Amino acid sequence: MWFTLAEHAVITAGEHDTGHGDHHTSTGLSNNKLGMWLFLGSECLLFGGLISTYMLYRGRVGEGPRPSQVFDIPFTSVSSFVLLMSSLTMVLAVSAAHKGDDRNTNLWVTITALLGATFVGGQVYEFTAFYNEGMGFTTSLFSSSFYVLTGFHGVHVTVGIIMLMSIVGIMKRSKTPGSKAETVEMIGLYWHFVDVVWIIIFTLIYLVPA
Amino acid sequence: MAIIERPPSTEVATPATPSSSLGALKRPVSTTGWKSWVFTVDHKKLGIMYSATALFFFIVGGLEAVLIRLQLAAPNGKVLNADLYNQMFTMHATTMVFLFVMPMAAGLANYFIPLQIGARDVAFPRINAFGFWAFLFGGIFINLSWFMGGAADGGWFMYAPNSGPVFSPSHGIDFWTLGLQITGIASLTGAVNLITTVLNMRAPGMKLMRMPIFTWMQLVVQFLLLFAVPVITVALFLLSFQRNFGATFFDVASGADPLLWQHLFWIFGHPEVYILILPSFGVISEVLPVFSRKPLFGYPFVVFSGAAIGFVGWGVWAHHMFASGLGPVSVAVFSVATMAIAVPTGVKVVNWTMTLWGGKLEFTVAMKFAIGLIVLFTIGGLSGVTHSVAPSDTQQTDTYYIVAHFHYVLFGGAIFGLFSGFYYWWPKVFGKLLNEKLGTWNFWLMVIGMNMTFGPMHILGLQGQPRRMYVWTEQRAGEGFFNLGFWNTFASIGSLILTVGVLLFLINIVITARNGKIAPLDPWNARSLEWMTSNPPKEHNFDSIPTVSHLDEFFHRKYQEDANGQMVQVKTAEQVLKELEDNADAHIHMPSPSYWPIIIALGLPVIAFGMIYSIPISIVGGVIVLFGVYGWAIEPSTAPDDDFDPPTTTKDVVHVG
Numbered sequence: 001m002w003f004t005l006a007e008h009a010v011i012t013a014g015e016h017d018t019g020h021g022d023h024h025t026s027t028g029l030s031n032n033k034l035g036m037w038l039f040l041g042s043e044c045l046l047f048g049g050l051i052s053t054y055m056l057y058r059g060r061v062g063e064g065p066r067p068s069q070v071f072d073i074p075f076t077s078v079s080s081f082v083l084l085m086s087s088l089t090m091v092l093a094v095s096a097a098h099k100g101d102d103r104n105t106n107l108w109v110t111i112t113a114l115l116g117a118t119f120v121g122g123q124v125y126e127f128t129a130f131y132n133e134g135m136g137f138t139t140s141l142f143s144s145s146f147y148v149l150t151g152f153h154g155v156h157v158t159v160g161i162i163m164l165m166s167i168v169g170i171m172k173r174s175k176t177p178g179s180k181a182e183t184v185e186m187i188g189l190y191w192h193f194v195d196v197v198w199i200i201i202f203t204l205i206y207l208v209p210a
Numbered sequence: 211m212a213i214i215e216r217p218p219s220t221e222v223a224t225p226a227t228p229s230s231s232l233g234a235l236k237r238p239v240s241t242t243g244w245k246s247w248v249f250t251v252d253h254k255k256l257g258i259m260y261s262a263t264a265l266f267f268f269i270v271g272g273l274e275a276v277l278i279r280l281q282l283a284a285p286n287g288k289v290l291n292a293d294l295y296n297q298m299f300t301m302h303a304t305t306m307v308f309l310f311v312m313p314m315a316a317g318l319a320n321y322f323i324p325l326q327i328g329a330r331d332v333a334f335p336r337i338n339a340f341g342f343w344a345f346l347f348g349g350i351f352i353n354l355s356w357f358m359g360g361a362a363d364g365g366w367f368m369y370a371p372n373s374g375p376v377f378s379p380s381h382g383i384d385f386w387t388l389g390l391q392i393t394g395i396a397s398l399t400g401a402v403n404l405i406t407t408v409l410n411m412r413a414p415g416m417k418l419m420r421m422p423i424f425t426w427m428q429l430v431v432q433f434l435l436l437f438a439v440p441v442i443t444v445a446l447f448l449l450s451f452q453r454n455f456g457a458t459f460f461d462v463a464s465g466a467d468p469l470l471w472q473h474l475f476w477i478f479g480h481p482e483v484y485i486l487i488l489p490s491f492g493v494i495s496e497v498l499p500v501f502s503r504k505p506l507f508g509y510p511f512v513v514f515s516g517a518a519i520g521f522v523g524w525g526v527w528a529h530h531m532f533a534s535g536l537g538p539v540s541v542a543v544f545s546v547a548t549m550a551i552a553v554p555t556g557v558k559v560v561n562w563t564m565t566l567w568g569g570k571l572e573f574t575v576a577m578k579f580a581i582g583l584i585v586l587f588t589i590g591g592l593s594g595v596t597h598s599v600a601p602s603d604t605q606q607t608d609t610y611y612i613v614a615h616f617h618y619v620l621f622g623g624a625i626f627g628l629f630s631g632f633y634y635w636w637p638k639v640f641g642k643l644l645n646e647k648l649g650t651w652n653f654w655l656m657v658i659g660m661n662m663t664f665g666p667m668h669i670l671g672l673q674g675q676p677r678r679m680y681v682w683t684e685q686r687a688g689e690g691f692f693n694l695g696f697w698n699t700f701a702s703i704g705s706l707i708l709t710v711g712v713l714l715f716l717i718n719i720v721i722t723a724r725n726g727k728i729a730p731l732d733p734w735n736a737r738s739l740e741w742m743t744s745n746p747p748k749e750h751n752f753d754s755i756p757t758v759s760h761l762d763e764f765f766h767r768k769y770q771e772d773a774n775g776q777m778v779q780v781k782t783a784e785q786v787l788k789e790l791e792d793n794a795d796a797h798i799h800m801p802s803p804s805y806w807p808i809i810i811a812l813g814l815p816v817i818a819f820g821m822i823y824s825i826p827i828s829i830v831g832g833v834i835v836l837f838g839v840y841g842w843a844i845e846p847s848t849a850p851d852d853d854f855d856p857p858t859t860t861k862d863v864v865h866v867g
Contacts, residue, residue, distance in 0.1 A: 031411075062464065
């Protein structure tokens with residue numbers, strides 16, 4: 001399906017060629033943004049593979065605890081809410097960046113990173129709690145595939161946080177205000193993608209009964 | 211020393227010092243010597259580096275194949291023992307697929323896509339350099355296992371339980387898994403880069419439907435890679451976690467489903483088949499029109515049948531698994547899909563044949579290889595259709611019939627296409643023509659050798675000789691025409707002829723480099739944009755970016771219709787080139803060389819070593835990668851204008867990338 005969408009985008013993009021205007025690129029979309037979209041398309045299949053593995057194995061608990069025995073849905077709901085709110089602050093950061101307002105961009109980027117860190121902190125706490133309840137990485141097929149899927153997502157959030165903190169540093173070095181707007185926007189694309197993936201993971205793992 | 215701008219100016223200006231990219235490190239600026247290659251971001255240099263490395267691995271993979279054939283040449287073969295034989299066929303396939311055909315196609319793509327679409331470089335030159343180094347280090351990493359306790363031995367599709375620690379206790383499969391992750395990163399970044407390049411960097415007027423067909427086929431391939439690589443990434447991660455961290459994803463005893471691996475592998479693996487063949491389809495779709503003196507017959511059909519193969523290629527993976535008991539509905543669906551994918555492939559064969567029809571054929575070596583592809587690929591394609599018939603496929607699964615099939619499509623198809631490309635594009639890349647006479651010998655020995663090697667395998671397979679059987683005995687050889695011993699020996703002799711054929715190509719390279727004929731500007735009377743520049747191309751490709759108004763732009767600049775509707779030559783290639791030179795851009799600032807791509811790529815195998823031996827090593831690797839990423843992020847892709855020599859006002863500078 002993603003291939004279809006992408007091909008569709010290719011063909012639509014090709015239509016713009018004949019249009020005039022001073023587009024730097026054939027599609028009018030900057031190389032960086034197009035590259036990021038393509039990368040995120042690829043990421044869909046990465047998470048697709050991991051989610052399929054989890055869905056196949058979520059009932060195979062062996063001697064270990066069942067999902068319903070360990071999951072603390074209210075706790076995870078709160079941390080999911082925190083992650084979703086970080087998408088809002090990310091939007092505010094991108095908007096400030098486009099206005100050339102580096103001060104507010106810095107502010108919102110920092111808040112986004114903090115909210116992301118809260119989410120990752122929650123995940124670490126949750127993993128520790130599960131471990132203490134007897135659900136280790138190798139306990140069962142369910143536990144292995146759970147840790148791999150949520151772990152990969154957690155790594156993605158962490159990478160996002162590192163990028164957010166780095167862009168704050170890089171913006172401080174830059175002399176022209178707003179010059180990093182596109183970079184902020186690209187990190188934003190990545191950040192929203194990781195959030196959307198979490199909505200799917202949260203629904204499938206925690207909300208849909210096994 | 212400053213970064214010299216292209217084209218170099220005649221006036222000598224005061225050297226400016228390049229600004230530092232991270233603290234003490236200054237940008238590399240050498241334009242000659244090894245540094246100009248190691249730190250380059252030039253797509254042409256990287257294309258050559260990709261291809262040269264791939265050619266090296268072709269020799270490695272070829273030697274592995276010869277050892278396999280020597281082992282099977284006579285009854286009770288003693289060349290290899292069973293264990294070494296398992297490693298040999300696993301690494302032969304891995305090397306040929308991941309370290310030869312894919313990177314060779316990537317090399318051609320790197321070199322020719324920007325030239326064919328009228329660009330001066332790719333969209334992300336540093337990512338391009340990173341991709342090459344990741345591929346090289348990944349390839350070396352996989353092969354290091356030979357010296358560190360034995361190579362991978364589970365077969366190239368590495369089914370469970372053979373991939374588990376019980377059946378493969380050495381570190382071979384760990385090296386294989388992690389090495390393929392690294393080359394996978396190279397493929398993925400390459401895909402993002404090349405798709406962006408094709409979509410965004412086309413010359414004015416170069417609509418999608420005016421793009422040279424090689425670029426089109428590569429575009430489809432890069433989309434396949436973009437979506438197929440992450441699937442194998444997941445599978446390889448799961449296998450790594452099973453082998454290194456005690457998970458049980460494919461362990462039946464723990465209640466796991468071994469078919470999970472098969473599905474993940476083939477969802478990647480089948481698109482991979484088209485990733486291997488479509489670049490060669492692209493190459494011969496360039497070569498056939500040039501040497502038939504006719505436009506490609508049905509250009510849109512060739513484009514859309516390529517795209518159709520790209521789509522349907524996602525719906526046929528389970529035909530690799532007919533013998534695993536998928537159930538009648540799945541088997542029926544995948545059978546029909548597999549038959550369906552033969553249609554767009556057949557469309558292409560028809561288009562190529564119709565391109566030849568009525569043409570003024572010129573049998574250069576490039577043309578011979580292209581025609582060789584049509585014939586040999588069709589044979590392999592037909593045996594492929596027999597696999598879509600599930601009952602027959604179940605009989606043939608894991609026999610030499612399969613080996614025969616995929617060598618006809620991959621050797622007779624993919625590799626013949628690449629060789630066609632070598633002979634066709636060699637003058638473009640190196641400015642010298644490969645020797646045609648030696649090339650003809652090269653071609654015929656390869657044709658004879660390959661048919662002698664892989665042809666009898668159809669018989670062997672239908673007689674039930676299992677794939678991956680490491681030894682045969684006289685008692686089980688059979689009689690008369692179906693004597694397995696005779697055909698095994700025959701195939702082994704064929705493989706030696708094939709080796710001589712390939713050897714002639716290597717000799718041809720050496721002879722051409724020493725005293726090859728200097729190529730004229732337009733040696734083949736070619737049609738597409740990559741020929742509209744000098745041989746070899748200048749560092750900035752085009753002095754001025756051409757405006758495209760036709761498919762086969764270069765041809766249409768040279769030839770126009772006269773009053774009688776005949777195409778007549780109105781300009782020579784030299785005149786066309788002169789027009790571009792007369793309008794040359796004054797100052798072109800190419801993307802600047804960088805340390806960071808190779809530094810980041812160097813961190814990856816270090817991380818992988820740590821995964822196998824000790825986690826602290828991984829942390830060191832991680833730090834190297836992180837350091838490289840920061841250096842990369844802070845350093846602009848093209849150096850600031852005042853770092854260039856001569857200093858220029860920003861107004862008349864053309865920035866690339």
